[in-house]
Amino acid sequence: MANIQVSIITIGDELLIGQTVDTNSAWMAQRLNDLGIEIKRIVSVGDIAKDIKNALDEExxxxxxxxxxxxLGPTADDITKPLLCKYFGGDMVVNEEVLNHVKHIFEVRKRPFLDRNLKQAEVPDTCQVLFNKLGTAPGMLFERNGKVIISLPGVPFEMMGIMEDEVIPYLQQNFISDALLHRSIVTAGEGESFIAERIADLETTLPLHVRLAYLPSAGIVRLRLTGRGADKQRLVKELEMYQDQISNRLENIVVSLHDLPLEHILGRTLLEKQKTIGFAESCTGGYIAHHITQVMGSANYFQGSVVCYQNEIKESLLGVKKETLDKHGAVSEQTVIEMANGARRSLKADIGLGVTGLLSPGGGEDHVPVGTVWIGVADENRTVTKEFRFHYDRPRNKDMATQIGMLMAWKFLEDKL
Amino acid sequence: MANIQVSIITIGDELLIGQTVDTNSAWMAQRLNDLGIEIKRIVSVGDIAKDIKNALDEExxxxxxxxxxxxLGPTADDITKPLLCKYFGGDMVVNEEVLNHVKHIFEVRKRPFLDRNLKQAEVPDTCQVLFNKLGTAPGMLFERNGKVIISLPGVPFEMMGIMEDEVIPYLQQNFISDALLHRSIVTAGEGESFIAERIADLETTLPLHVRLAYLPSAGIVRLRLTGRGADKQRLVKELEMYQDQISNRLENIVVSLHDLPLEHILGRTLLEKQKTIGFAESCTGGYIAHHITQVMGSANYFQGSVVCYQNEIKESLLGVKKETLDKHGAVSEQTVIEMANGARRSLKADIGLGVTGLLSPGGGEDHVPVGTVWIGVADENRTVTKEFRFHYDRPRNKDMATQIGMLMAWKFLEDKL
Known part of the structure; x- marks a missing residue:
């Protein structure tokens, strides 16, 4: 079967009032793309029977x-299960395996099992039950005229568990599809338009079954080649040829040929070079440390971070001199030099990264323009500093400083700074 | 005009392969809900003309x-603008104001202005241009048979800028709608089903125009009342009456009647009580510090955080005793007591919060079950500790430890721990 297509329907009032960001469909899309299954549309509707039914009909x-x-939750705002039962013309029945599992979960969590929890073990008798190891609401699989409809809970880790344990094996067994492959080039230092201009001639030579997309984010532009074809081996070779051509052309701004977040790219380089790193974070407030510790095994190269939101902490824990702070201010090149070196020494690390800035108005540094950020990287022998001026709001400025901080540390290690 | 309804269409291949999480529609939904405008559906489609056209027809x-x-970007993967031009039957023309603005942006950013950037100043002559102060791609507003179609760039802060400057004033002027109001109750300590059981009788008394939703997230269940009506003042009173009834019933588990993230709730309490706080973060890796510094003005109560990913840093910067680490291990009650008090002293804070745990397998603490987290809160007079066992994956375990850490600090301050 060629190019099977999937629609995702996410259900919940919380999505339509913006209280919850839909991360489920991105995760599902990524996971299905790995299998060569294409997502055609994603539709979000509220907890309203008519809207859910319409979406089902259309998709x-x-x-x-x-x-x-x-x-699929236990509370009164959930109406999907009875609707599916009616839609596929069955009756609700208690599934014994699910019931035992739900009771077991309540026992482990030491919560009383209530009458309304019994509902969670009920499923339409027309569905195949997809067992939910991590929660109480089972998944359900329906077939109709060769089409497959799968209903999963909205709690992300429960959805992911059922996808991995049940849905993906089922799809692998029952659907074969053209291979869909991606190759990426991560760049930093030039904007989308400028990159497009530099590779315009290469882009026009791409065949119809290979597409190029530009994905800009804080300080970074990712180029993604997507290819589709029946012959997977040939497709790999083809994509890697285009990836080579483009990355050779863009050589001076290429950060990685793996589509990984910067914390993974930095972590790999630290491991390779057997160096450890420590941070002194003022305006980024621990966000760089958070990123680097998202990577499993980061304890092999990450020593720690001193989040120093007050000048007295910069002095006491990082050894920044009071005179430096008094004379130049907390947001200055002189201070970031002492922070980067202080991080290196206090955290017993090979490399120190320091970040200090003014992300939003206020904060006692009013002589400095809002958005100013100083970043410094140091080892035993040298210290490199750079000044930035970000023009966004506070969260985005923080994100920019975090991404560019990691990028500068990576460039320092690669002798590109 | 009663209950005008909005559909959102988000466009981009990156959404359908899961490379980008769609945060735009949640933001738009929240902002429009504040105005009493309801979102009916959210649809995501790829950069494929046929799919965009279908979505337009349907919505x-x-x-x-x-x-x-x-x-709407400048690169070749963007096809929406020509499609809209054709869909609404106009011709593409260069808009002088937009052209000057685009050229100005390139000057400021010291980037060469390329021919392909000229395209960004082109708009269909059938649209009203929505000026984009923060970027190069203008928004466009089309009218047809009393319906309004508005196209905005996908870069979040550019979209937000045009929404605030152009779209929202336009909607306020041209559409009047029933008020749509929300009131929330943030709880911690009991699961969704158990809460539902405790307030079952109250829930059945809710009138048709008031709905109650349960929104569980890490360690927290938010209850949200949504009411709709022509008389806003009456609706406010009505919703607050139900909010009172429910929060009185759930008194022992209510954290806040404001639907704010925990970092805001904790920050408010610190300000009220004029206390400062400092963290010692091992397994949370700076994530608690990141949360607290997302709040503007957090420098008024946040001293800093020592992210101590290595035992030697726990010793040198927090004063945790080597004997304690050797005897009890890094993930232990004894260590978290010394971490919380070390954070308090090293960071010169009134309150110290310490978190140490094993989030995923490995890391040299293999005698401790995976998912074990110790959290401690201390002031000069007392130290409170708690042990948790989380059963999720690494990122979710980190999130749980972060949320519950903030919750414990808040309870400590409120004398509820």
């Missing part, structure tokens, strides 16, 4: 497989 | 206003 017509998440 | 039929984001 079943348009796609081969429809995945639903949400609407 | 224009179903809603009064259709908002599009994405597909």
């Amino acid at each position: 079943i017509a348009a796609a081969d497989i429809v995945l639903l998440t949400g609407g | 224009i039929a179903a809603a009064d206003i259709v908002l599009l984001t994405g597909g």
Whole structure:
């Protein structure tokens, strides 16, 4: 079967009032793309029977497989399960395996099992039950006229568990599809338009089954080649040829040929070079440390971070001199030099990274323009500093400083700074 | 006009392969809800003309206003603007104001202005241009048979800028709608089903125009009352009456009647009580510090955090005793007591919060079950500790430890621990 297509329907009022960001569909899309399964549309609707039914009608017509998440919880705002039962013409029955599992979960969590929890073990008798190891709401799989409709809970880790344990093996067994492959080039230092201009001639030579996308984010532009074809081995070779051509052309701004977040790229380089790192974070407030510790095994190269939101902490824990702070201010080149070296010494690290800035108005540094950030990287022998001026709001300025801080540390290690 | 309804269409291949999480529609939904405008559906499609056109047809039929984001960048993967031009039957023309602005942006950013950037100043002559102060791609507003279609760039801060400057004033002027109001109750300590059981009788008394939703997240369940009505003042009173009834019933587990993240709730309490706080973060890796510094003005109560990913740093910067680490291990009650008090002293704070745990397998603490986290809070007079066992994956365990750490600090300050 060539190019099977999936629609995702996410259900919940919380999505439509913006209280919850839908991260489920991005995760599902990524996971299915790995299998060569393409997502055609993602639709979010509220907890309203009519809207859910309409979405089902439309997406079943348009796609081969429809995945639903949400609407399966125990409380009164959930209406999806009875709707699916009616839609596929069955009766609700208690599933013994699910019931035992739900009771077991309540026992382990030392919570009383209530009558309304019994509902969670009920499923339409027309569905195949997809067991939910991590929660109480089971997944359900329905078939109709060769199309498959799968309903999953909205809690992300429960949805992910059922996807991995049940849905993906099922899809692998029942659907074969063209390979869909991606190759990426991560760049830093030039904008989207400028990169497009530099590779315009290469882009025009791409065949129809290979597409190039530009994905800009804080300080970084990712180029993604997507190819589709029946012959996977040939497709790999083809994509890697285009990846080579483009990365050779952009050589001076290429950070990685692996589509990884910067914390992974920096972590790999630290491991390779057998160096440790420590941070002195003022305006980034621990966000760089958070990123680097998202990587499993980061304890092999990450010593720690001193989040110094007050000048007295910069002095006492990092050894920044009071005179430096008094004379030049907390947001200055002189201070960031002492912070980077202080991080290196206090945290017993080979490399120190310091970040100090003014992300939003206020904060006692009013002589410095809002958005000014100083970043410094140091080892035993040298210290490199750079000044930035970000023009966004506070969260985005923090994100920029975090990404560019990691980028500068990576460049320092690669002798590109 | 009663209950005008909006559909959102987000455009971009990156959404359908899961490379980008769609945060735009949640932001738009929240902002429009504040105005009493309801979102009916959110649809994501790829950069494929046919799919965009289908989505436009469907959503224009179903809603009064259709908002599009994405597909307006300068590179070859963007096809939305020509499609809209054709869809609404106009010609592309260069808009002088936009052209001057785009050229100005390139000057400021010291980037050469390329021919392909000229395209960004082109708009269909059938649209009203929505000026984009923060970027190069203008927004566009089309009207057809009393329906309004608005196209915005996909870069979040550019989309937000045009929404605030242009779209929201336009909607306020041209559409009046029933008030849509929310009141929340943030609780911690009991699961969704158990809460539902405790307030079952109250829930059945809610009138049709008031709905109650349960929104569980790490360690927290938010209850949200949503009411709709023509008389805003009456609706406020009505919602607050139900909010009172429910929060009185749940008194022992209520954290806040404001739907704020925990970092805001903790920050408010620190300000009120004029206390400062400092963290010693091992397994949370700076994530608690990141949260607390997301709040503007947090420098008034946040001293800093020592992210101590190595035992030697726990010793040198926090004064944790080598004997304690050797005897009890890094993930232990004894260590977290010394960490919390070390954070308090080293960071010169009134309150110290310490977190140490094993989030995922490995890390040299293999005698401790994976998911074990010790959290301690201390002031001059007392130290409170608690042990947790989280059963999720590494990022979710980190999030749980972060949320519950903030919750414990808040309870400590409120004498509820």
